[in-house]
Amino acid sequence: MPTSRISDEAVRKKTGRDWKGGFALLDKAGAKKMAHKEIAQYLGSAGVPGWWAQMVAVSYEQERGLREKYQQAGGYSAGASRTFAVPVDVLYRNWADEKLRGKWLADEIVVRRAMAGKSMRITWPD
Known part of the structure; x- marks a missing residue:
């Protein structure tokens, strides 16, 4: 069960x-x-x-077999995290600034939620 x-x-x-x-x-x-x-x-x-x-x-x-484990209302979603070998304040500052972020990432991302100097939730293209 x-x-x-x-x-x-x-x-x-x-x-x-x-x-x-x-x-x-x-x-x-x-x-x-x-x-x-x-x-x-x-x-x-x-x-x-x-x-x-x-x-x-x-x-x-x-x-009752109406939903599988990990299934959400709209289907399934996946998440990922990554650790970088730089101080968090440097990483955060570079990712929070759209121009600086372009030096780190080729993809366009959408920042959904950010806690300054701590974490950032983003949507990355498929």
Whole structure:
């Protein structure tokens, strides 16, 4: 069962039901025919807090064969990280400045989120 990493006790404490009881409730509500958002909203209307509603919905979808592990609503995504042998402030300054970045990268990237001097989330062309 994909839910084995979180105990029945923890799930019961936050949602009011263990895994089996929660999945039975969702089956009775017809969740096999619902979109993910609808399942999470149903759980929310039953008093399940936001993050827990999302987590239970994903676990339910995986358990019932509606979603594979690592699958997201829009399919699959991949991520990567890279470590460079330079001080982070130098790397950050060079990547944050579009002109300097061109010396490091031939590709055009989109900076989605940046924490100055710490991290940068980017979208790289396929």
